[in-house]
Amino acid sequence: MTSSWIRRGLWVVGIAAVAAALMVAALPYVASNRIVRDRIAWEMSRWTGYRVTISGSPQVEVWPQLSAVLTEVSMSRWSDPERTPVIYAERVEVGLAAMAALRGEVSFSSTRLVRPTVRVERTASGLYLPSLPESGSIGYSIELARGMVRSGAVEPDPKLVPGGALGNIEIRDGRIVTAINGKDSEVLSGVSAKANWPAPGAAASFSASAIWRGENVTVEAATQKPLALAAGSSAPISFSVKSAPANLSFEGKAGLAANPFIDGDVKFQSPSIRRVMEWTGMRMASATTIAAMSVSSHVSGDAERVKLDNTQITLGKNPGTGVLDLAFGEHGRPTLSGTLAFETLDLGPFVSAFTPLAAPASPGADDIDATLAGFINLDLRLSAAKATAGPIPLNSLAATAQVRDGLSVFDVSDASAFGGNIQTGIRFDRTPGGTQAEMRLLASDINGAAFGEAVGMTRLMPTGKGNISVILKGPGKGWNSIMENADGSISATFGPGSLSGLDLAAFVKRNAEGGFFPLDEVANGSVPIDGAEFKANVAKGVVRIEKAQANHGNSRLWLTGIMPYAGRGLALTGGISSQQPPPASNGENGEAPASPTNQTWFFVGGSWSAPFISPISGSSPN
Template identity: 70%
Template sequence: MTSRWLRRGLWASGIAAFVAAVAIVALPYIASTRIVRDRIAWEMSNWTGYRVTITGSPQINIWPQFNAVLTQVSFSRWDKSEQEPVIYAEQIEIGLSAMAALRGEVQFSSTRLIRPVIRVEQADSGLYLPPMPDTGTIGRAVEAARMIIKSGTAEPDPASLPATAIGSAEIRDGRIVMQVNGQDEEVLSSISARANWAAPGTSSLLSASAIWRGENVTIDASTQRPLLLAAGGAAPLSFSIKSAPASLSFEGKAELSINPFIEGNVKFQSPSLRRVMEWTGLPMASATSISAALLDSHILGNRERIKFDTTRITLGKNSGAGVLDLAFGQAGRPALSGTLAFETLDLDPFIAAFTPLTSPAFAGAGAADPTAPELLHFDLRLSAAKASINTIPLTTLAATIQVKDGLCVLDVSDATAFGGNIQSSIRFDRTPSGTQAEMRLLASDVNGAAFGAAFDMTRLMPTGKGTVSVILKGPGKSWDSVVENADGSISASFGPGALTGLDLAAFLKRNAEGGFFALDEVANGSVPISSAEFKANITKGVVRIEKAQATQGNLLLWLNGIMPYAGRGLALTGGIANQQPENSDGTEASPPASQAEFFVGGSWTAPFISPISTP
């Protein structure tokens, strides 16, 4: 009895093994005849909503996984099938269910696109995406969610959405292109990406890497409600973009509809802002000298305006906080406004970045960058407890930067420096005929010695308290060309102090001896003075001194003449005389008794003296 049951069991096992072997052998035939070709193309169309065309001959693999290998596959829009396909892949590997294949069904478990070309265009939300069809499993799910959103329901009921599995999708060595002037222009290359989205009602993850403008970029994104996001509803969203030049991350919620909305925390960080500008092709790259940059803020906005509140910003070694507002106007040029307060602030990078001329005082003479001021409209209020400009220390700074429609203005409305108060304005007006530059400086109650040292004017500079006013205006493509063609005025007045860089006794002695001599020969000393006054007009870059005098008791030291900026030459006359008492009507009783008169020639850096007369 036992032997008979044993024989029956062996027969049953043998039959089962035979059936399994037959099924395995028959599987490629069954699959190739019932699934591959039109059936797979039809199922892919039903899944994606695109018109799928498979040109190459499909191949079915059983081991190690049951899958189909498709070649030369196109995904096109049904309404525009004559155009270039939205997606074209040299090869697609599709993971299939073996049991579903035996039943004559198709179930995709995974999809891998090898060397695909994906075409994108600007969507209503402003993002560049492949055109998404309204049909197909995904399209129908998005449309169902969209109808639920229109009905006023806060969140779609998962039971009301299609339950078809979507699985995972992978891209290897892909490219993204877009149409520019009728030609395909590559946006991203060497794309490797993986997306997991089990079903329309579940969360999704995306991880990708690509090359953009020669730099490798990695992207990680996730959302708990991808269908709601795709349908134009508000949904949680987090993403990070990382590259060597910069990184950007966001955590919050977004709505990608015709009227997009975003709210959350954003963080931007770069070890070199200049490198970012060069990488992205921004024209300010040649001007800015700001190194590391960091922006960390909560943002709230839509396609018209984004507000950065509780903003923390670091530019180089300058850390500040405040509120920023970025508006996207109809002219296509964004406008950035706001207020930032710094503990310490270096103004040199701001001057270089926001003005179209390169200043010799900051970065060496250079030509104007005509596109830098056109990148954005700016209206920024800056304040700092401590600041510097060209190594000049400032305290309690209040400044404004404005850039709009070719007009660039940097105003220092208030700052403490040199023991007094500083007010300054730099203005650039770009016109069709060229750039017009204007600079104004008013230094009140400043220490003359400190002021002169800061501007490298230590020779014959009064050391007492005084006021200096400078106005320059002229055309040019660089600071040198502006000053060479500038018109304006310079005035200054100082109280008791001294004239540095002059030994008066040695000067009088050397002048009395006759013959040329360099001012450097009599520069080891200083002359005490009770007051000093300077007035000059500037015409086409030539300084014409109207009044330059200093008094020491009844002794008067004076100069007049011209000093052209081009060539830095000198053509001055001067003298040292005894002042005479004035009459009751304020006129001098007699001409001053001259101790010495002389001619000053040479250059600004190396003047020489030639006696005109001696007592």
Template identity: 50%
Template sequence: MPSPLFRRSIWAIVGIAVLVAVAVAAVPFIASTQIVKDRIAFEMSAWSGFRVSINGTPDIEIWPVFRATLTDVTLTDWEDEQGSPVIEAERVEIELSAFSALSGNVDFSDAHFLRPTVRLRRLADGGLEMPRSRGGRLTRAIELARATVSASPAEPDLGKMPSDEFGSVEFVDGRVVAVSDEGEDELLTDLTGKASLPALNKAGSLTATAIWRGEQAALELSSPRPLVLFAGGAAPIVASLKSAPVEASFDGTASLAGDVHVDGQVKFAATSLRRVLEWSRPGVMPTSPVGSISIASGVSGDLDRLKLDNAKVTIDGNPGMGILDLALNGPLPSLSGTLAFDSLDLMTFASAFAPMASPNGNAAEIDTSFADRINLDLRLSTSKATAGSIALSEVAATAQVKGGLVAFDISDAEAFGGNVQAGIRFDRKPGGSQAELRLLASDIDGGAFGTAAGMSRIVPIGRGTVSVILKGPGLSWSTLLQNANGSIAATFGAGAIIGLDLQAFLKRSSERGFFSLDEVSGGTLPVDGVELKATVANGVARIDKAEARTATNRIWLTGIVPYVGRGLALSGAIEAKDATAATPPAIPPAAFFVGGSWSAPFISPLVAPVLAAPSGTTSD
């Protein structure tokens, strides 16, 4: 027979089971009578500080989770007379505490918003204003935390921080829209994620994915002291953004209220800078061939100025180091600094801000609107560089964008065995954009210069100097060259001219019929020097002086070379170097006309040379 103690234990267990059964049975009754929508709305309003409205009767579930499902939920500013919701959701699921429900209270820790819409106000200057609550537990907690931070900004007393339990908020398939007098426009779509904060004085995190301007992006934020951040204090924060165009991250400390300040490590990587700029829409030139870029750097500063120290910058696989300074307190953001590379593609670098499309036949309009969106002043150096097919070394260059001026200058570089200085600039003026091209190549190898410039005929071999200055309307590369004004000059010392067989030239001239320059291009003419001077006016180069000097003769040209049509209209002659010399020149004098085009010039003799008859023959 069971002992009295055993019987009492059995009855205790039975009693507890009955109480649990009664409590479970009572929950639906209590939930249906006391945990009504106005009570839930009150608690949601108490937390958020907004007026909360719920249409329909909540659907209460007991198993497996005690949950209330609400439909057509809206959060509205208490002072908004029109009652326009700042947040609305088709459905909200709230997980409740069953024991709190038995006492007639609402205690929930997790909320799930299905298809919510958040409305931001579009300001007159194009900025956005976040919804502001009129009180609420969150607002009061932040105000209390702000007072704690103000008392000791460097080391706030975390023990005095509010410790209310909060929980998590999930959202699925949401939207963020901007509202103005003209209506609404979508900023984010397909917004899905979760904000988690077990208690106000605990660590918190946010994960979210959304579609912004046609690209899906994923955001992650976490901090061990988010309430300190909201209160304006400094706290650790880790943030990352991932999308197809760009990936970025920050790991450090931040103060997000008042004078926002950050101090930590930042990373940025994009397979195509052009795609990033087009995605963010700052007005990058659509034809600009900008490639990949990545930055890893220490960052410190505030909303007025950010400094990137020991910045590791990689452009199209070319790594560099430097210091960058980003100023945000002016009418336009300003970026300045110095960067040093081991190697660099200068055309790719310059294309990030200047219209560097090839001038050969490209009639596309040059877009310099980038100058309206940023001020730029960068100094860069590189041991090796390329500019198209040209190889350079020991390069020092500058990039500037300011006040409508876009400029890229190579102040010093070694190329073609000599020194090179070059620049391109576009200056936006009331009458239209003006462009300028400059090149000064000193003590260079003429053959190497000609090869790089694509000149295959009549190229001087020797040491010399080349200067080119062209100015004109900067609407497009074609209009620039068609209407350019400036000068072209070149001087070379002793050497030779490739692509000219002088004996063959004289022989064909003596036959009086016109002939192609290709017919006499199979030789090399030794020269003592070559000099060229030309004035460019409205796209037409007028040859002021073009002279090659041999040991006994002088070969000269004069005339015009227009850019449009690429035609030639030149006259020239072969004369004795010293007309007073008693000894006849080894090469007889001749005069000729050069016509045709740049790619196919022809020669028409004007005064045919009289060649000496071969030995053993007589002339008529």
């Protein structure tokens, strides 16, 4: 009895082994004849909605799993008579379910595209996307899910959506191209990606890496409800973009309906905004320096407007807080508005993002069109307890920054500096006829010595309290060209103090000796004054001094002449007059005679940085 059961068991095992061997032997034949040739291209087309063409001869592999290897695979739109491939892959490896293959059915477990080329086109929104198919099961499933939401469902029911798909999708060594002037131009290279969405009701994830404009970029995204997300319902989502120039991440909820929306927390960090702008194609003047930036905020909004609440922003080493609003409107150019408050703020890097605040002598400071003004509109209100504008320290700053339609304006409406108050503004207006620039400065009740030291004007700068007004405007494409063509006015008045950088007694003595001499030769000293006044007009870059006068008792020091910006030359005439005490009355009529006056005349030539003096003999040069 026992030996009989053993014999029967051996027969069963043997028959099963033979059946398994026959099945394995039959798989390549069945797969290659009933699936690869007849079904895979059709099934891929049914799911994607593209016309799928397989030019190479397919191969079927059984080990380690049943798979089909396809070569020269093209996917094009059915409506395209030219059959231009939207996706072309040198090789496609499709994992298949073995039992389904024996039944003559297709069930993809995985799809791998090797060295694919994806062709994209620029859309009206400015994004580059592939031409979408007119049909396909994937598109049908998404539209079916959207229909459920439009009918009132909070989110689509995955059980009512057709299951099955292309399985896990992987891309290796791909690239993305677009047509420019009739030729393919590479957008991304070295593309590797993985997408996993096993079923309509399951979670989905996506990860990719690529090279864009010479930088490695990685993207990761995940959602627990991909079908709800595609249908337009609210769904949790996280994504991140990482690269050397910048990192961006989002965690929250989103919807991809006709009017997409987001609600969550966003973080952005860059070691150099300048590098980001250059990387993304925003050309900047080479002398412009823009600080590192980090931003964290809660964002909420849709495709038209996004609000950034509880914004924490750091520019360089300057942390600030505020509320921002980002609107997407005209011509695809976004508008950023809101308020930002800082404890400390360096205005130079901030303003240079949209106005050329580089020093005129800096290399590359001659192209003010290369700024953010061509890419974004701004309307920001700024405040800072302490700020710096180049060498100028400011306190209690209130300022605005505006950029719109080629107009860039930065205004300091109120700030304390040098013991007084400062208001200043820079304006650049880009018009078809050229760029017009305007600069103004109004300083009230400031300490002249502190102001002169900060701006590097220590020579002959009055040290008392005073007021300064500067208004300049002119055409040009850079600081130098603007200043060389500027028109405007400069005026200043100062109270009691002194003129630094001048030994008056040594000056008079050296002038009386005759011959040329540099002003530096008599610069070790100061001249006490009761007050000083300066008035000048600026025409085509030439400063014409109408009045430059300092008084002390019966003495007066004055200058007139011109100072052209181009060449930084000097052509000035000056004088020192000293009225002597009147002599005693002669007793005849009780009237004193006129007081005698000593006059010293001189000419100032050379350059702004190295003036020299030439005595003028005789009477008044006028």
